[in-house]
Amino acid sequence: MKFTLGAVAAVALSTAAFASEVAPDAVEFTDDGVTASLTGVAGDPVAGAEAFKSRKLGNCLACHVNADMSGELFQGNVGPALDGVASRWDEPQLRAIVANSKAVFTEATVMPGFYSLKVGAHVAEDFQGKTILTAQQVEDVVAYLGTLKE
Ligand code: HEC
Structure with a gap:
């Protein structure tokens, strides 16, 4: 399923510039948020759920309740x-x-920026100079969050 989605996205993009990743310091934040995909490849909500709950990746449950x-x-x-x-x-x-909670909330938020080189003071030194999630993992987590509707 994951490969099928990737193949469809790649075909759709092949007439335009080939899908490429946006670098962490090149992500464009506007008043509407980040409107462009970071990869050009549709996010996979199943992989996103895994990254969300993984203690080594998103570790989102450390700070957020999620009834799902x-x-x-x-x-x-x-x-x-x-x-x-x-x-x-x-x-x-x-x-x-x-991608970068600080761009939406305030610099003071304890939520890490998951696709930012400035992850925040509360993050292990292992992550300094790296992003916590890859661009595709951000897309996957966003696709998963998109399933959490009222
Ligand atoms: C260290 C704690 C922490 C972690 C880890 C964390 N967050 Fe957050 N998050 C927060 C806080 C605190 C807020 C509220 C914003 C603020 O005022 O700082 C927030 C806000 C949010 C919001 C907005 C929620 C709303 O209803 O307004 C979303 C969406 C979100 N986080 C997603 C995530 C995801 C996805 C992950 C994992 C990839 C994650 N967070 C990891 C602390 C965290």
């Missing part, structure tokens, strides 16, 4: 519950929040 994953233990409440989040924010806004 009620089987997962230890859901934190540092941030708001993400139930129905796609009814509050649209895709460009969700992409902006995941």
Whole structure:
């Protein structure tokens, strides 16, 4: 399924410039959020759910409750519950929040920027100079968040 989606996206793009990744410092944040895909390849919500709950990748449950994953233990409440989040924010806004929460909230937010080279003070040194998620993982997480409707 994942390959099929990728192939369809690649075919759709082959007449335009070939799909390429937007570098972390080249992501364009506008008042509407990040309107362009970071990869040109449709996000995969199943892979996004995995990255979301992985303690080594998104680790989103450390700070957010998510009823869609009620089987997962230890859901934190540092941030708001993400139930129905796609009814509050649209895709460009969700992409902006995941890529760099500081561009949407404030510099002071404890939420890491997952596709930013300035991940924030609360993030392990291993991540300095790297992004926590790859561009495609951001697209996958955004696709997953898009399934969380009220
Ligand atoms: C260290 C804690 C932390 C982690 C980890 C974290 N967040 Fe957040 N998140 C927050 C906080 C706090 C807010 C509220 C914004 C603010 O005021 O700082 C927030 C806000 C959000 C919002 C907006 C929610 C709304 O209803 O307004 C979304 C969407 C979101 N986070 C998604 C994610 C995703 C997806 C991940 C994992 C890839 C994640 N967050 C990881 C702390 C975190």
